[in-house]
Amino acid sequence: MENFSIYFHIPYCKSKCPYCDFFKKVEKNIDQEGLISSYIKELEYYKQLLPQRKVRSIFFGGGTPSLIEAKYIEKLIDKAACLWPFDDKIEISLEANPNSNHDHMFSNLKLSGINRISVGVQALNDSDLRFLGRTHTLKDALTSIDEILKIFDNHSIDLIYARPEQKIKSWLEELKLAASFGLKHLSLYQLTIEEGTVFARRGIKALDEKQAAEMYQTTVDFLRQCGYPRYEVSNFATKPYQSVHNKVYWQGDDYIGIGQSAHGRLKIDGKHYAYTDPHQAELLSNQERATELVIMGLRLEEGIDKAHFKNVSGLDFDDFVNQKNLKEMIKAGFVLNTPTSIKATDKGFRLLDKIILELCC
Ligand SMILES: C[S@@+](CC[C@H](N)C(=O)[O-])C[C@H]1O[C@@H](n2cnc3c(N)ncnc32)[C@H](O)[C@@H]1O
Ligand code: SF4
Structure with a gap:
């Protein structure tokens, strides 16, 4: 379940x-x-x-x-x-x-x-x-x-x-x-x-x-x-x-938000929804949800698990991110990239906003 x-x-x-x-x-x-x-x-x-x-x-x-x-x-x-x-x-x-x-x-x-x-x-x-x-x-x-x-x-x-x-x-x-x-x-x-x-x-x-x-x-x-x-x-x-x-937020799993100003993210029948109110759902594309997963996931020390990323967003991590910029980020020592995961280094943690921008553009 x-x-x-x-x-x-x-x-x-x-x-x-x-x-x-x-x-x-x-x-x-x-x-x-x-x-x-x-x-x-x-x-x-x-x-x-x-x-x-x-x-x-x-x-x-x-x-x-x-x-x-x-x-x-x-x-x-x-x-x-x-x-x-x-x-x-x-x-x-x-x-x-x-x-x-x-x-x-x-x-x-x-x-x-x-x-x-x-x-x-x-x-x-x-x-x-x-x-x-x-x-x-x-x-x-x-x-x-x-x-x-x-x-x-x-x-x-x-x-x-x-x-x-x-x-x-x-x-x-x-x-x-x-x-x-x-x-x-x-x-x-x-x-x-x-x-x-x-x-x-x-x-x-x-x-x-x-x-x-x-x-x-x-x-x-x-x-x-x-x-x-x-x-x-x-x-x-x-x-x-x-x-x-x-960690549910940072890993992109499902949650509902109850009360004024609370928001939620749900995946129902393979479609992603952003809720701002129980009766107000905005459909998100796979790309939009994948961008959110990069923004949130790189905040974690363990980084992003690529299999989980695919499972949630429906997209392959290595196809989704800008490969040219990814190589530069690796060369600069900002991220550690393996076939199964990607995470920021100590140096990268200080530049997360820049890294996210480079990977998602
Ligand atoms: C939603 S607040 C609720 C916590 C609780 N009401 C309290 O004040 O003890 C959660 C946390 O966000 C942090 N916070 C709120 N505004 C902040 C700001 N401008 N800069 C840094 N941290 C902030 C505070 O540490 C706060 O405990
Ligand atoms: S930090 Fe914000 S939420 Fe917490 S008591 Fe102060 S005003 Fe209220």
Whole structure:
């Protein structure tokens, strides 16, 4: 039976962080009941499209999913379980903010069926947390980390680095601390200044490209030594703890997105569809889907498996890419190409956008 994954977008936050352009609303009284019943209807809609599938992973992302009571999260998981069989090793993740932590929140989430938790810590010192406009303190973050370590077997935190004025030495101190907790997974994002955000309006500039690249390589090298190998541009974990759900996106497998701004990709009867809404499907050509697979797949340390690429896109990898440019990329030491796979080298990871452009033109 073919697999697919489910993403639920929870579009609420307690406040808006000045760097963030994810779709979210600040609402004091969230109609949780109403949100969940509309999401249940969407699940029922997808059941008609995908009658014979198995669920590989579920992800509650945001926004701030930890603002939703665990009993409602459980309703959604139970509904999905009524509609489709679950894979034996199903991963069910939820993003939590340290500022939404309340009594027994994490243990209730575990009881609801969540088996992987990711906490948005963002910085491991109070002054940078303030700069990032976070409403939690370092102490709140450490309390959340302590709790998730006790309650879950699979856990992750998000940190943002390459903050303006940030020095490699102080970032390494934060990294050392992050690596010392015993978490199974780390997501480390370079600060991007997104159009329309408060940071953009205030004219805040990200660290210059050269310094950010140096900080990135230091991060990758340091975490490799600490037992957190990079498996995707911004994600670090050993194989058993790599995010099953996020790998579905990077490997081009099927998923549905539920909630405003969520999107999905489905292959039905050999045709590729991009969903922006359950009732809005755009047909993608094999070439368009293949381009997406190159963009997403090269982000992975293991790169693109050519047999999987063919299976998903319907196209042969070596016929699809620009062979002349591929040879140049190999000669320059940016990619490692074998008959079965292609992956970026450390040097190539710094130039992924260029490599993708050259391969897909
Ligand atoms: C969808 S957000 C949700 C996480 C959760 N609401 C929180 O803030 O803790 C996922 C992650 O994206 C990262 N992120 C958001 N905006 C970013 C930006 N402009 N630059 C770098 N990372 C960003 C943050 O690390 C954040 O934890
Ligand atoms: S970073 Fe998280 S809490 Fe902050 S605005 Fe974005 S989604 Fe909301």
